[in-house]
Amino acid sequence: MIDYEFIKARSLKEALDFLGNYEDVKAIAGGTDLIVDIRKENVRAKGFKYLLDISGLKELEFIEKERDRVVLGALLTHTSLIESPIIEQHFPLLASAAKTIGSPQIRNRGTIGGNINNASPAADLLPPLIALKAQVKLCSVKGERTMSLEEFLAGPYKTNRQSDELMTEVHIPLVSEDYLGNFQKIGRRKAMNIARLNLAILLGINDGTIFDPRVVPGAATAYPIRFGKVEEAISGKDIKDIDPVEIGELASEEMISFTGVRWSTPYKRVALASLVKRALESIFQEAKVDE
């Protein structure tokens, strides 16, 4: 059994002071990842003495639209993301991903900060947030720093967060109406031996021509990253000249160039190609309707 002391932070300052003054502290937000790991005595949940409950910090539960970005508090639940008119209007890609998470109970407790910091290769918010070029803000008693989510992620279940830091905000730059996105997901979470995948694609489309494409599969590589070769292959092309089947196959090849051939490759090769095809077809359809 994992033994620990439970501490409840009453303010952000109190939480940061505690993280600054004590070693071996683990923050707990919704607990939907952490409690499962603690119960299973997963190695990821070992090596801490204090569980610092930050779930009551109301100051980290907000959504604010600024001139060129939207700022999200790290304690926003998936349900709050789904129900936010700001997210629905500006980042439907993020809302679509949040809608696929767990069950209503999990969406009511699980937070955006927890999803990011748990850094599961299959976390559903990571691909859309990377595609949206999200930045994360980390605070400690020593100060604060902001970095791109891509820089923050350091490996499967690994991040560049220091032990005295708390993630307080996620910043998403606003994109123009020329951008269209699509989120896809297959597989059951935690189903034994069944690989699963997700995918976020965000494309700028101007007069039928693609610009600034962002293609981010999840659970395809050690942790979600942009697929540069796929992006290069579609950038500057007219959507009429793109064969989604061909681009799907290219995505699978790019995945294998990162992972090599593994036990799951025969399944993931076909599945990823099909997700990419579906996402592109859906975006192209929407682009035609918008014309």
Ligand SMILES: Cc1cc2nc3c(=O)[nH]c(=O)nc-3n(C[C@H](O)[C@H](O)[C@H](O)COP(=O)(O)OP(=O)(O)OC[C@H]3O[C@@H](n4cnc5c(N)ncnc54)[C@H](O)[C@@H]3O)c2cc1C
């Ligand atoms: C039944 C079930 C179904 C699920 N389905 C899905 C699914 O479909 N898709 C999906 O992506 N996930 C799923 N999850 C996983 C989980 O619900 C999400 O990842 C959720 O967003 C985690 O948020 P949380 O607040 O509960 O994190 P917690 O469990 O509280 O924390 C997770 C990790 O993040 C750290 N952390 C949390 N907040 C901060 C912060 N502000 N700063 C620094 N570190 C922090 C914690 O220390 C811990 O290491 C599921 C979980 C369960 C139990």
